[in-house]
Amino acid sequence: MAYIFGGGIPNDAMGSSVSDDIIGVAAGRSVFFRIPRDSYRILVSEDDRVDLGTRIAKSSKFELSGVYSSVSGRVEQIVDEGENVLIKIENDGFDRVSPLVRPFEGSPANAPREELLSAIRRAAIACRDGVMLHARLAAAMSPDAHLIINAAENEPGLRVRRSLLFRNLGGIVRGAEIIMRTLGVERADMAVSFCRGPLSKKLSDGEHIRDSIKVHFIPTEYPFDHPRLVAARILGVEIGPREEPEQRGIAVVGAEDCAAVYDAFCTGLPALNRTVSLVGDCIKRPCTVTVPIGTSFRDIADSCGGFFKKPHRIIDGSPMTGVATDSLDSFVSPSCVAMTVLSQKYDFAPSSENADGCLNCGKCADVCPVGIVPSLSVKFSGVTLSDEPAPVPERKLSGRGKGYFMSSLACIECGCCSYVCPAEIPLTPLMKKAKSKAKGECPT
Amino acid sequence: MTPHTILSKIFGSRKKSGGGKLDPLMSPAPHIHSPEKTAHMMLDVIIALTPCFIYGIYLFGARAFVVTLVSVACCVLFESVFAVAAGRKPYPPDLSAVVSGLILAALMPASVPLYFPVLGALFASVAFKGVFGGLGKNPVNPALAARMLLELLFPARMFLYTDPGAKLPLFSSHIPESAISCSIPLAEAVSGSVPTRSLFDIFIGNIPGTIGGTSALLIIAACAFLAAKKTFSANIPIAAVTSFMLFGLVFGSGAGQSSSVMTVYELISGGFLFCIVFCATDPVTSPQGVYGKIIYGAGIGLLTLVIRRYSENLEGVGYAILIMNLLSYSLDSISRPRYFGEKHPRKGNMLRARRPSSSPTSEPIEQGKEIEPK
Numbered sequence: 001m002a003y004i005f006g007g008g009i010p011n012d013a014m015g016s017s018v019s020d021d022i023i024g025v026a027a028g029r030s031v032f033f034r035i036p037r038d039s040y041r042i043l044v045s046e047d048d049r050v051d052l053g054t055r056i057a058k059s060s061k062f063e064l065s066g067v068y069s070s071v072s073g074r075v076e077q078i079v080d081e082g083e084n085v086l087i088k089i090e091n092d093g094f095d096r097v098s099p100l101v102r103p104f105e106g107s108p109a110n111a112p113r114e115e116l117l118s119a120i121r122r123a124a125i126a127c128r129d130g131v132m133l134h135a136r137l138a139a140a141m142s143p144d145a146h147l148i149i150n151a152a153e154n155e156p157g158l159r160v161r162r163s164l165l166f167r168n169l170g171g172i173v174r175g176a177e178i179i180m181r182t183l184g185v186e187r188a189d190m191a192v193s194f195c196r197g198p199l200s201k202k203l204s205d206g207e208h209i210r211d212s213i214k215v216h217f218i219p220t221e222y223p224f225d226h227p228r229l230v231a232a233r234i235l236g237v238e239i240g241p242r243e244e245p246e247q248r249g250i251a252v253v254g255a256e257d258c259a260a261v262y263d264a265f266c267t268g269l270p271a272l273n274r275t276v277s278l279v280g281d282c283i284k285r286p287c288t289v290t291v292p293i294g295t296s297f298r299d300i301a302d303s304c305g306g307f308f309k310k311p312h313r314i315i316d317g318s319p320m321t322g323v324a325t326d327s328l329d330s331f332v333s334p335s336c337v338a339m340t341v342l343s344q345k346y347d348f349a350p351s352s353e354n355a356d357g358c359l360n361c362g363k364c365a366d367v368c369p370v371g372i373v374p375s376l377s378v379k380f381s382g383v384t385l386s387d388e389p390a391p392v393p394e395r396k397l398s399g400r401g402k403g404y405f406m407s408s409l410a411c412i413e414c415g416c417c418s419y420v421c422p423a424e425i426p427l428t429p430l431m432k433k434a435k436s437k438a439k440g441e442c443p444t
Numbered sequence: 445m446t447p448h449t450i451l452s453k454i455f456g457s458r459k460k461s462g463g464g465k466l467d468p469l470m471s472p473a474p475h476i477h478s479p480e481k482t483a484h485m486m487l488d489v490i491i492a493l494t495p496c497f498i499y500g501i502y503l504f505g506a507r508a509f510v511v512t513l514v515s516v517a518c519c520v521l522f523e524s525v526f527a528v529a530a531g532r533k534p535y536p537p538d539l540s541a542v543v544s545g546l547i548l549a550a551l552m553p554a555s556v557p558l559y560f561p562v563l564g565a566l567f568a569s570v571a572f573k574g575v576f577g578g579l580g581k582n583p584v585n586p587a588l589a590a591r592m593l594l595e596l597l598f599p600a601r602m603f604l605y606t607d608p609g610a611k612l613p614l615f616s617s618h619i620p621e622s623a624i625s626c627s628i629p630l631a632e633a634v635s636g637s638v639p640t641r642s643l644f645d646i647f648i649g650n651i652p653g654t655i656g657g658t659s660a661l662l663i664i665a666a667c668a669f670l671a672a673k674k675t676f677s678a679n680i681p682i683a684a685v686t687s688f689m690l691f692g693l694v695f696g697s698g699a700g701q702s703s704s705v706m707t708v709y710e711l712i713s714g715g716f717l718f719c720i721v722f723c724a725t726d727p728v729t730s731p732q733g734v735y736g737k738i739i740y741g742a743g744i745g746l747l748t749l750v751i752r753r754y755s756e757n758l759e760g761v762g763y764a765i766l767i768m769n770l771l772s773y774s775l776d777s778i779s780r781p782r783y784f785g786e787k788h789p790r791k792g793n794m795l796r797a798r799r800p801s802s803s804p805t806s807e808p809i810e811q812g813k814e815i816e817p818k
Contacts, residue, residue: 005784013476156476228784240785313475320474346476359482359580362732366677370784373732376776407783415474422482423580429472 005229007369008221009416011193014157014279014319019287020166022275027071027292028299032331033057033087035067042085048075051098053269056087063135065124067334070272070292072096089294103268108178116182123264125257125271126334133257137182139246147188148234149176151255152218152225154193155318157279158338161255163288164275165192165199168259169208175258176213178265183251190215190255191230222320223369223414227252241409274332276300279319280341282307291332297339298328312347315340320415353385354378355430357423364417364427370410374417374427380404381434385426408434482579485727486539488675492666493546493722499662500655503608504554508655510614511554511561516545518565526574540579544568547587547722550656551715551762552594555604555624557617564590580728584769588723592762603628603758605652625652630714630759633706634752639713646713657718660711667721676725679734683741684720685711691749710752719761720744729769735779736772743768 033056035042040057044050050069057067073092078085104111104119111119121134140147151172153161164172180188192203194217202208203215216234218224228239231250239245245252260271275290284305291300297314301307315322316330318338332339355378365373380401408431417427501508523541548564567590573582595602606612610623629639629651641651649659657663671678692707711717724730724744731740744764751760 009478013478232784238785240787241783242785315473315475317473319476322473322475324470324472324475326470340475342475357580359727360730360732361485361727362677362730362737365732365734365781371781371786372783373776373781376732376780401777403780407780407786410783410785412784418474419476420478420480422480422485424477424481426472428474 005369005371007367007371007416008154008219008224009156009367009419011154011156011220011222013419014281020159020163021287022163022167023287023289023304025289025291025295025300025303027091027295028302030073030076030088030090030296031069031071031292031294032296033067033069033089033294034081034084034331034333035087037083037085039064040067040085042078042087044075044078044087046075046078049073050075050089051096053098053101053272056089062121062138063132065121065132065134066270068124068270068272070294097269101268104265108181108265111181113182113184116178119265120179120182120261123261123270124334125260125264127257128254128335128337130335133253133261136246136253137179137251139244140249140251141183142249145183145185145249145251146235147176147180147183147185148227148230148250148252149188149190149213149255149258150225150227150230150252152191152193152230154220154222154225155320156222157286157340158277158318159288160275160277160337162193162195162199164255164259165203169202171259171262172255173209173213173258175260175262175265176253177210178261179251179253179258180212186212188213189234191218191225191234192216193218193220193225195220223412223416226369226412226414228412229369241411271334274334274336276332276336277318277338278304278341279338280315280343281345282309282311282341282343284308293334293336294331296329296331297341300332300339301328301341307341309343311341312344313340313342315342320419321413352425354383355425355427357425359423361422363420363422367416367420369414369416370412372407372410372431373404374411374431375425376404377408377411377434378425378427378430381408381437383430383433383437385429385433405434406438409438411435482538482540485675486543488670488673489543489722490539490546492669492675493543493550493656495662496550496656496659496666496718497546499649499659500550500554503650503658504606504610504655505612507612507614508554510558511552511556511655512546512549514558515549515552515561515565516542518562519545519548519569522565522569523574526570527578530574530578532578538579541569544573544587546656547585548590550718550722551588551591551654552602553605553653554612554655555606555619556601558615559617560594560598560601564594566590567593582728584766585723585726585729588719588762588765592766595762605654607652608650628652628758630710633709633713634758636706638705639709643709646709651713654715654718657715660717663717663721670721670725676727677734677737679737680725680730680741680744681720683738684724684745685717687742687745688716688748689745691746695749695753714761715759716748716761719765723762724765724768729772731772731775731779733776733779733781735781736775739775739779740768740772743771 035057039061040059042057044056051072054069055066056069069089071089071091072094073090076090077088108116117134125133127133127136151161151165176188190213192215209215218233227245231245231252232238239248256275264271272292273290274293275288277288278286284307314325314328316325317323319340322340355375358375364375368374411431413428413432415428421427497512519541545565548568549561568586572584572586572589576582605625605628606623607625612623627640629641629646632639645651647660651658667681670676688711689707693703696703731737747764747767748761751757751763
C-alpha cells in the first residue's frame with residue numbers, strides 16, 4: 001500500500017449550497033480565441049465566414065491540435081498581441097455546422113487504436129492542466145498502461161464533475177470505454193469524491209457503471225483529487241517529482257474529458273463547449289454552466305443573473321489555483337474550469353515577499369498533501385517574490401538544508417499552505433519559485 | 445514596505461502588457477484565505493487560559509488579578525515601545541504580547557512583589573523577543589525564559605507559595621507569615637513522600653502554587669480545547685506526558701510508595717502540565733515536523749525528570765523546555781519528513797507498484813464487443 005499523506009483543507013471554503021444542475025448558456029455577440037503564434041498557423045483572415053467547427057488554426061506538432069470556431073459567423077478582428085494572436089469572431093446566432101464535420105465512421109469498438117487516437121486528436125480536447133487529451137493518452141500508451149478516470153473534484157467551489165456525474169454519467173462511461181480501447185486496456189478505475197445520497201447510490205448500483213470500471217471513493221479534502229494523489233491512492237504508486245504519471249503508463253483522465261470524447265464520437269464535432277463552474281460570493285446564482293469556448297465572462301455572468309455585489313477580483317479558474325485577470329473581458333479558454341468572481345471581502349495582499357513573518361507554527365506542513373514543510377523549504381531555498389536577490393547572502397546548502405530545498409520539487413502547487421498560513425505569507429508562489437530554482441540546479 | 449509596493453515589485457512586468465495602470469488585484473493563487481490568522485490563534489490561547497486565571501484569582505484573591513494585569517499591561521507597553529524604537533510597526537495587532545503577559549503571570553505565585561511582573565515583562569518583550577526581531581524570530585519562549593530568569597535572580601520569592609484562600613495584601617510586597625504555605629505538594633512528591641493534600645485536591649488544583657498552573661483539570665481541558673481548535677497539535681503534550689511517565693517508572697522515586705503513584709503525583713502537582721501545554725507548544729520555538737515534535741516533547745519529559753532527580757531545582761520543566769527550544773531547529777533539520785515520491789536512501793522507492801489483478805494488455809481490441817454510441 002502507498003503511504004497516504006495526510007493534510008488537505010476542507011472543500012467547503014466557498015460554501016456548498018450549489019445545485020447540481022448544468023445550465024446551457026449560449027455564446028454572446030462575439031467569442032474570442034487566443035492562440036500562441038509560434039506553435040499554431042492561423043487559417044483564417046479578417047472578414048472570413050466561419051461555421052460551427054471550422055478550423056481556424058492548426059498545429060503541426062503532434063501534442064497540439066487544431067483550434068475550432070465554437071460559433072458560426074464572421075471573423076471580426078485578428079489582433080497581434082506579440083506572442084499570441086487574438087481572434088475575435090462575431091456570432092451570427094445561426095449555429096451553422098461546418099460541412100466538413102462528419103461523425104465517426106463505424107463503431108469505435110471495431111476501429112484500430114491509431115484511428116481512435118487521431119479521432120480524439122481531431123476532437124481537440126484539452127485537459128484541465130492544459131495538456132491535450134490525445135497527447136496524454138499517446139504518452140501513456142504502453143503494454144501495461146492503466147487508465148484512471150478522475151471524477152473526483154474537491155476544490156472549494158467547483159462542481160463540474162459532480163454535476164456531470166449526475167447529469168451525464170452515461171456519456172462519461174461510454175467516453176471512458178472509447179479511451180480504454182484507445183489505450184488497449186480492459187479495465188479502468190474511477191475516482192469519485194466520497195458522497196452520500198442519490199449519487200452514491202447511482203455509482204454503486206451497477207446499472208450505470210459497467211463491470212470494467214471500478215469505482216473508488218476518495219476523501220473529500222482538497223487537493224486529494226490531484227492526479228498524482230489519486231494515482232497513489234488507487235494504484236499504490238507514488239509518482240516522484242521527476243516523472244509524470246504517463247511515463248509509468250498511467251493516464252489520469254478527467255470525467256469531463258471522457259464526456260467530451262463521447263460527444264465528439266457521436267456528433268463528429270470537436271470539443272466546442274466547456275463546462276465551467278461559476279464560483280464566488282459576487283455571483284447571484286452560483287451554478288455550473290456549459291458554454292461555447294471563447295465566450296467572455298461578462299456574457300456568462302449576464303446570462304446567469306449577474307452579480308449582487310460589486311465584482312472586485314475576477315479569476316480565470318478556481319479560487320485555489322486560478323489566475324487573476326484584469327476584467328470581465330476574459331474568456332473561456334479550452335482548459336477553463338471555473339470563473340471566480342470575488343468581492344472586496346477576499347482582498348488579500350501578501351504580507352511579505354519572503355517568509356520573514358513566519359511563526360514556525362507548522363500549519364503549512366500539517367496541510368501539505370505531499371509531505372513538504374513549505375516554510376522551511378522556502379527559507380532554505382532563499383527565494384523572494386521580487387526579482388531582487390534575497391536579503392540574506394546565500395550560503396552553500398549542505399545535507400539537510402538541501403533536503404528541504406530539494407523537497408520543493410514535489411510541490412503540486414495546490415495552494416493549501418498559503419490558504420492556512422496565519423501570517424499570510426504567500427507560500428505557494430514562493431514554493432513555485434523554489435521549485436523552478438531547484439529544477440534549474442538539478443535538471444534531471 | 446506596503447502591500448502595494450510589494451505587489452508592484454511582483455507584478456511590475458504586467459505593466460507593459462496590461463492596461464498601463466498597476467492593478468493591486470492581480471495577486472497570485474490561491475485567492476481565498478483561511479479566516480484563521482495569527483490573532484485568532486492567540487485569541488484561542490487567551491480563551492484557553494481564562495478558566496485557569498479565574499480559578500487562580502478565586503484561590504489567591506485579588507492580588508493574583510493585580511499581578512496578571514500588571515504583567516499583561518507591561519508586556520504590551522514594552523513590546524510597543526521597543527517595536528517603535530526598532531523602527532517596526534508600533535504594535536502588531538496579533539495579541540502575542542497579551543499571551544506572553546498572561547503566561548508570565550500564570551507562572552508566578554500571587555505573592556510576588558509587583559515589580560516582578562514589570563521586570564519579567566521587560567525581559568520577555570525586550571531581551572527574549574524584541575532584540576531577536578519580534579514574533580517568529582525568538583529562539584526561546586519569551587515568557588518562560590523571563591520567568592526562569594526571575595527565578596535565578598529571586599529564588600526565594602519565586603517559590604514563596606501561599607495557601608489557597610489566605611488573605612494577601614493587594615499591593616504591599618510584605619506577605620504575612622501565616623499565609624505562607626509550608627507543604628508544597630510537588631516538593632513532597634519529589635522528596636519521595638506522599639503529599640499531605642489529597643490526590644483529588646491536587647487534581648482540581650486546590651493547592652499552593654502559581655496563579656495559573658495549579659489545576660491539572662483546567663489545563664487538560666484547555667489542551668483539549670486548543671487541540672480541537674487545531675491551534676496546536678497535541679503531539680507535544682502527549683509525547684511529553686508519555687515520556688515523563690515512562691522515565692518516571694525507570695528512574696523510580698523515594699522509599700515508601702510505588703514509583704507509578706509518585707510519578708502521577710509529580711505529574712499533576714507542579715507546573716509541568718501548564719508548561720507543556722502553554723509554553724512547550726509555542727509554535728515559534730517548537731519544531732514543525734511531526735517527528736520533530738514527538739522527539740521534542742519526549743525530550744522535555746526526560747530532561748524534566750533528570751533535572752528533578754539530579755539537581756536542586758524543584759520544577760525542572762522550565763529549563764527542560766528552554767533547552768529543547770534551542771534544539772528545535774536542529775530537530776527539524778534531522779527529522780525532515782519524507783516527501784511524496786521521495787526514494788528511501790537504502791530501500792529504493794519505498795513503494796512498489798501494485799499491478800491490477802487482471803493485467804491490462806495491448807492485445808488488439810476484441811471484435812464483436814461493441815459500445816453503442818447514441
